[in-house]
Amino acid sequence: MITGGCLCGATRYAIDAPARYTSYCHCEDCRKASGAPVVAWTFFPSGSLEWPSARPATVVFADRERTFCPKCGTPLSFFDPAIPGEFEVTTCSLDHPENFPPQDHNWSLDRLPWFETTDSLPRHATFTPQ
Ligand SMILES: [Zn+2]
Numbered sequence: 001m002i003t004g005g006c007l008c009g010a011t012r013y014a015i016d017a018p019a020r021y022t023s024y025c026h027c028e029d030c031r032k033a034s035g036a037p038v039v040a041w042t043f044f045p046s047g048s049l050e051w052p053s054a055r056p057a058t059v060v061f062a063d064r065e066r067t068f069c070p071k072c073g074t075p076l077s078f079f080d081p082a083i084p085g086e087f088e089v090t091t092c093s094l095d096h097p098e099n100f101p102p103q104d105h106n107w108s109l110d111r112l113p114w115f116e117t118t119d120s121l122p123r124h125a126t127f128t129p130q
């Protein structure tokens with residue numbers, strides 16, 4: 001079981017499947033929703049996510065569903081109907097984010113000019129399904 005949760009501890013999740021893919025997202029929507037220059041995501045197969053504590057709050061924007069802790073606002077999960085069969089959680093809400101290093105960069109087109117990483121991971125201009 002892979003576990004994670006929010007800053008205040010009110011909203012916890014558990015995932016009963018191995019991670020399928022990990023990626024940085026530089027898109028403007030992720031930046032706005034997180035308040036951070038980039039968001040690392042970890043992808044899992046649909047149907048493997050449980051909320052053993054409080055249910056998260058849900059916001060649907062541009063047809064995509066994002067969940068947050070209703071008490072502290074930590075961004076937790078993401079679902080895009082254009083990417084059926086899987087969902088994502090914010091890698092840094094996982095209890096052990098060190099085990100889920102990003103494999104590449106998506107939406108490099110939107111990358112902020114003052115934000116740079118020194119890795120040599122593949123960089124995709126938009127979202128490239130893996
Ligand atoms: Zn919380």
Ligand SMILES: [Zn+2]
Nearest residue numbers: 025026027030
């Ligand atoms: Zn994004």
